[in-house]
Amino acid sequence: MKKKKIAVVGAGAAGAAAAINAAREGAEVVVFEKQESLGRKIAASGNGLCNISNLEISYKNYNGDNPRFVQNIFGRFSLESTRSFFLSLGLPWRERQQGRLYPYSLQARTVCDVLLDGVIRAGCEIKFHRCVESISYSKNDKFTIITAGKEKYLFDSVILACGGKSFAGLGGSDRGYHLAISLGHSVTELVPAIVPLNIHDKSLRRLEGIKWDVALTAIIDGKKKDFSTGEILFTKYGISGPVTLDISGTVNRALTSNKTAEIHLDLFPDFSHEQLLTFIKSISDDRTIIKTLETVLKKRMPEFFLSHLKIAPSRKANSIKESELLQLVDIFKGHILVPGEPRPFAEAVVTSGGVPVSEVYPNSCESKIVNGLYIVGELLDIDGDCGGYNLQFAWSSGAVAGRAASKPSS
Ligand SMILES: Cc1cc2nc3c(=O)[nH]c(=O)nc-3n(C[C@H](O)[C@H](O)[C@H](O)COP(=O)(O)OP(=O)(O)OC[C@H]3O[C@@H](n4cnc5c(N)ncnc54)[C@H](O)[C@@H]3O)c2cc1C
Numbered sequence: 001m002k003k004k005k006i007a008v009v010g011a012g013a014a015g016a017a018a019a020i021n022a023a024r025e026g027a028e029v030v031v032f033e034k035q036e037s038l039g040r041k042i043a044a045s046g047n048g049l050c051n052i053s054n055l056e057i058s059y060k061n062y063n064g065d066n067p068r069f070v071q072n073i074f075g076r077f078s079l080e081s082t083r084s085f086f087l088s089l090g091l092p093w094r095e096r097q098q099g100r101l102y103p104y105s106l107q108a109r110t111v112c113d114v115l116l117d118g119v120i121r122a123g124c125e126i127k128f129h130r131c132v133e134s135i136s137y138s139k140n141d142k143f144t145i146i147t148a149g150k151e152k153y154l155f156d157s158v159i160l161a162c163g164g165k166s167f168a169g170l171g172g173s174d175r176g177y178h179l180a181i182s183l184g185h186s187v188t189e190l191v192p193a194i195v196p197l198n199i200h201d202k203s204l205r206r207l208e209g210i211k212w213d214v215a216l217t218a219i220i221d222g223k224k225k226d227f228s229t230g231e232i233l234f235t236k237y238g239i240s241g242p243v244t245l246d247i248s249g250t251v252n253r254a255l256t257s258n259k260t261a262e263i264h265l266d267l268f269p270d271f272s273h274e275q276l277l278t279f280i281k282s283i284s285d286d287r288t289i290i291k292t293l294e295t296v297l298k299k300r301m302p303e304f305f306l307s308h309l310k311i312a313p314s315r316k317a318n319s320i321k322e323s324e325l326l327q328l329v330d331i332f333k334g335h336i337l338v339p340g341e342p343r344p345f346a347e348a349v350v351t352s353g354g355v356p357v358s359e360v361y362p363n364s365c366e367s368k369i370v371n372g373l374y375i376v377g378e379l380l381d382i383d384g385d386c387g388g389y390n391l392q393f394a395w396s397s398g399a400v401a402g403r404a405a406s407k408p409s410s
Helices: 013-024 040-048 071-077 079-088 110-121 175-182 202-207 242-256 272-283 289-293 301-309 322-334 391-405
Strands: 005-009 029-032 093-095 099-102 125-127 131-137 143-149 152-155 158-160 190-193 211-220 223-234 237-242 261-266 335-337 351-354 373-377
Touching: 005 013, 005 131, 005 143, 005 152, 005 391, 013 029, 013 079, 013 110, 013 158, 013 391, 040 110, 071 391, 079 391, 093 335, 099 110, 131 175, 143 158, 143 261, 158 175, 158 391, 202 301, 211 242, 223 242, 237 242, 242 261, 242 351, 261 322, 272 289, 272 322, 289 301, 301 322, 322 335, 373 391
Parallel strands: 005 029, 005 158, 029 125, 158 373
Antiparallel strands: 093 099, 131 143, 143 152, 190 351, 211 223, 211 261, 223 237, 261 335
């Protein structure tokens, strides 16, 4: 049996998992990385803590043309396989909040260190500062890789693990997509996801810097498509904060496919309309309405919302008519924000879209177009919600492809 010679293009999350798994199965592995170190995005992930995965993994946490694709991958390399994989590298993890898993050290750097150590100990060769510029395939030579420095290498198999195009400063680029296209694949529309949102209404700027716990609902073409609760941050261009990042992919995908998108902002998610009406009435006395509302909202917020209703801030709270109070409740429970152009990829945690999963086999991530080519991680048209889902897909798809690619040819 001949040992398989495998190139892994990209030493990020998926590439590292692929390389270690392929080498442990006996393959000869060379990893090409254009940057100076392994896993720059991993090192920056989870605000430096690295939200490595999540206890609750379901296809429902993923987006793309066919999110159920992830079930095949997790069926072959599950959360438990991932835990064992990291334990085999000497890295235990711990749950921190809402099922989110982190390295026990709570340092993203530790994850990069154990992966690099694992790549080397598994016997892989790792070449930093090597940007793969072209990959060609022929029946005789199999894969020819040419780097930007014009070095040439031959391989039996290639695992493309170049990641998405977001955060260029951490290695994001569209090179991986171009390499896939050059080998006959297609790429769906690329959209920034897990990203702040521009909002058309420039007057929202008056709330800049305010943080508040809200519920956001994304309404696409008139239908409720996404919902999240958590902290919003008002900015000079629109909205940010975890709750915004959660629904941003849904909103941006809608905008780039010419659908209408609206965001309904609920400032009092713990109250029903009726409860909020009763609550406001209970605090209304002969103070002005603005003073009254400033006891339950942050400064600047009452003024902003009252201005939309044309209720003079100087009116006594107990003089506000029932119909006006109902309007106030409506705006607090469902102020409509109209999103503008998506913010740039430079600010997006992930790239939504990519190589269609229908172009790879679901049990291995091997290309249906070129035998021996595997496509993994963010490069595929799969992106996850906030909460460790993107890294989990990278670990699992990389490991599945690494194991499949290493099977010796006879
Ligand atoms: C700031 C930030 C925070 C994040 N936090 C989290 C988090 O906490 N939890 C979570 O689940 N996800 C998080 N993500 C998303 C997660 O990091 C990515 O989804 C994941 O790293 C994708 O893995 P990948 O291997 O596909 O790509 P990457 O990890 O991006 O790796 C791709 C690698 O390929 C290299 N490369 C590209 N093209 C070439 C080429 N032509 N030749 C050679 N090398 C090349 C790149 O330099 C890079 O090192 C975060 C992302 C960012 C930007």
